[in-house]
Amino acid sequence: MEQSFLRYRLFIILAFTLVLYTGSLLLAYLVRFDFAIPQEYLIRFLQLLPAVLAIKLVVSWFLGVFTGWWRYVSMPDVVQIAKATLLSTLLILAYAVVVHRLHLIPRTVIFLDGVFGFVFVAGVRLITRTIRESFQALHQQVKPEHIRRIFVVGAGEAGHAIARELRLNPHLGMQLVGFIDDDPIKKNTTIQGIPVLGPCRKLNGLIEKHKVDEIIIAIPSATGKQLRTIINFCNESKCLFKVLPGVGELIDGRVTVQQIRQIDLNDLLGRDPIDFDTENVKSYLQGKRVLVTGAGGSIGSEICRQVMRFNPAKLILFENGETPLFMIEQELAKSYQNIPIVPVIGDVRNRSRVNVIFDQQQPQVVFHAAAYKHVPLMEANPAEAVNNNVQGTVLLADASDYYGVEKFVMVSTDKAVRPTNVMGTTKRIAEMYVQSLNNRSKTRFVTTRFGNVLGSNGSVIPTFQLQIEAGGPVTVTHPEVTRFFMTIPEATQLVLQAGSMGQGGEVYLFDMGEPVKITTLAEEMIRLSGLIPYEDIDIVYVGLRPGEKLYEELLLADEGVLPTPHKKICIAQSVTPPHEQLVEQIAQLVNDAKILDFQGVGRGLKQLVPEYTPTQNKKLMSTTNQHP
Template sequence: MKTWRMQWASALPRSAVVLHDLAMVWLCWHGLRLLRYSLAEIATRQPLWSTEDAIVLLAQGLVLWRVGLYRGLWRFASVPDLFNLAKAAIFGTIAIGLGLFLYNRLDEVPRTVLLLYPFALVGLLGAPRLVYRAWKEHTLARNRTAAVRVLILGAGRAGEALVRDLRRTGAYEPVGFLDDAAQLRGSKVQGVPVLGQIASIEEIARETAARLLVIAMPSVHASLLQRVVAACERTGLPFRMVPRLDDMLEGRSLPGELKEVAIEDLLGRSPVMPDWKSIRGWLGGRSVLVTGGGGSIGAELCRQCAKHGARRVAVVEIDELALTTIVTDLHRDFPDLDCVPVLGDCGDPAVVAHALRLAEPDAVFHAAAYKQVPLLEAQLREAVRNNVLATETVAVACREAGVGTFVLISTDKAVDPVNVLGATKRLAEMACQAMADRRSTRFVTVRFGNVLDSAGSVVPLFREQIRKGGPVTVTDPEVTRFFMTIPEACQLILQASAIGSHEAVYTLDMGEPVAIRLLAEQMIRLAGKQPGRDIAIVYSGLRPGEKLHETLFHADERYRPTSHPKILQAEARAVPGEATFEALRVLREATARYDVDALFKQLRSAVPEFSPAPVVHVAPATVVAFPARNARKT
């Protein structure tokens, strides 16, 4: 009974609209005929209803229905609805003409009536809709006494759409736009005036009594967004931003939802546009296995593989909670995916062999690794066991099983390593290179730097410190790092894998290095606090194994561009195969004895460029820019 009432309630207004429109069609037809005869001073008496009227109403009614006029609501009537009305009137005139021609060869139908009919009908049908919308908006405005006054930064398409969304809720009142475009000065968008430039935000915010600022620039470059955010911060008012299109498409934001400005939005990186066609062509219908699949990078790799056509995703993970979480996510988001969970250590040959038998993968992504630099300086044995020997175990098993592609997730710290993490990852690269054989498994290495919001990274650490009221700890005022987001890193890993050749080493464009001090200050401001006043920043000094600046490129590795502008391929340095395999054997024996001294000595010998020097302040000139970007500038 309740469902029937709801259906009747929703159908009643639509029925009223249909009756209104048919009445307007009748009025338009009769009115034009009377006008035509009165102008010609012809005395005639028209019946109120005739077969001709029935043909007119039937023809025009069917056309109105077919153009979808009754799928919209009068409250949201707009210019596109007027175009629909015009289309319906034109096609309706044609249908009426055909119908009357078949009925009476258009006898006693003045041609001027047919000519004027579509114009008059658009007016009669459109005017009530626009008046109704204006009345509803006026009613909302009168009831908006407690509405939040909003000042919008950006008078483009996003700003125009935002005004309509805010007005529909009734909880917000747009009071003005700010935009630097000179041609917009003094104009109005959806009836809301453009009041001035963004630089004048403090003064204009006071004059308009704004209580919320909204940045409606979803595609603006990060450098401009930083300037806009700085202007918003000077006002002391809360501010939000319209989400980017890719955030909505990926489900990270909902349409119409305002989001807080995140640190990722301000890092100066242009959006990465992967070649999805080549990725899906390589990945579609395949089975993949991801080691460390419960970690930050591993979990996102699983999602990206599932999203872009993999038929089966096997996950090897030693942490049972992390494994449960990613498997649950995959089952929820991709119900048709064949998900194969394997709990265990990928350094255990039995675990790896079991996973390969279950998954029969075409590609293996080796993301399992220890990566905390200061911790690993005092945990050499575990770093070697997990980062080097486990990599060898997985790589050998993949080659023996005939896996098509093995992808090693490496790090920029493997270039001229000064810490245990970098040295072990570089030796893992060398082990894969030594095993490469063009007749068997294709070995691909992908290097990149710090990943935002990955487990143990600086961003979640700063966020937690800010939440607790500080202080925020920065190692050195001059320290810089390269950053990219987790989805971006994984997309580029897949892209590099899709274009990879044998023994390929790829480096991802990490953009410009980011000063960690500025990162901390910006995160404090985004939390509504002031650095040094509300939240203290403490400089703790560089920790063991840390450098002031990371380097993405090795001097002896010649880099050339690939089919993707964000990826460079290095010409891999020659690796002595027998010496590398002997080093791995010695390391395995030393690991079994837990002989740290022997491990350190062998690691230094196997990776000649490993130089665990004491903490020094490296000159800023050691930061190497992305070669392809410099080439484009020259």
């Protein structure tokens, strides 16, 4: 039965539409003549009818009025019907003037015919949809005891979409009780029959009054600060809450209930979507042989994923760890079967290995993300930090220069600014060497400097998660410690963007937004786990670790800043010693590291980076204490 209907669906719709159009013209005559049509006008109606039907059918067909499903009719469909009606009315009027000179065809009839035709055609579709939705709601009805009462925060477009989704999917067992919105104009209005009850500050009382079980935050454009404010109100009410993803995730513009998810730290930190200049990045990556060091790490692996989007001629994965290399190679090979991927196990500190790789693979673009990054570990192992972060960068940069690499992009850190630890100091030396080599090389050497990335291997967030799962306590180094954060995809996109802009010698700084208190981060993570800070999970302060400082910086005092066309990227005007001097001092530093002369390493670091001031963290350490 259903297949037969689908086969003859178009003919049925055309026939039914002819009946509607005939009825609209007849009703127009009846209304015009008070339901008593004179004989001569009745004859004129019969003469006019074929032309009217032909014009309306042709116009409706041309504008696609017959292609939509009535059960899914929406505002764009109604607008299309209105366009078809207006055009048909104008053509019928022109026909009446030219052919009949409006003789015995009142213009009122033509106008009324257009109005009735639109009402009939649009009305039938809307009635069909209403009946279907009512039947579906009745068929999918959930038992009252299983229904969750819902508030939607945000009465904008996303809120409208959520309301419609909940109405169309009663099997979800969610009843929308009301909207919460801070816009005073929307207060005491209704949206799809649902009232806007008031602002967020009254959320607690409204939840209690309306016995709400769950809150959906439907403001995709909300900043992290705005979202934190809303969540604070939700926390006060002790009500469950979820969020619709931000605009950066809603790429296709569609909003569905399935996209509603738990709040995560990316939402709270509120990183705005990157203005990614795809064409400029594509211009230096497409068709190029690209090498990524540290390809299995958090940043390195994401660089690999992003680079593959731009169809390079070949991607060389340079990684010291066997398992991380295997994982990223398998992932990329599955997704990009037509792009050659060369997995290479090797150490950036091995000159012979580096030179062989460059000689065999002939990379044109190099992203250098391999480094030791854990501050306390490098304080305990300064020689290894020098060998990897300094000597490894020197060998890679020299090989890039010798083998004619077009562009070398180095990933650095905010800890290289006024460093108080070995890790940051070694990265600053690497920055200086890359810059100085740029002055004498055809290769364009570019440095990117940014802060912490959310969820990177061994970072604070995975550590907090494990501590929360274990029942606490969550350990924070100091009550006032702050850090800059960005997401891994955001950091990687900015690295690629900076690489596309770099002409050589620049140190690019990324806009990291506002610094975040680690204590605040810990509190929010506990709340996101459904627990209460200091009640369910304690936060304990353990003192700054070796090499750590309270606040990170992105800029030295003597570094000026130049803007770039990208609003989230600027250039630090960094001063670099002469290349020959750097080569000599780095050689001595590396030699001291190889023979494990730790005093010599300390002197070398201070000589190369005079602003390096090792912290005496025993003075900064406080006795382990707990939040009062």
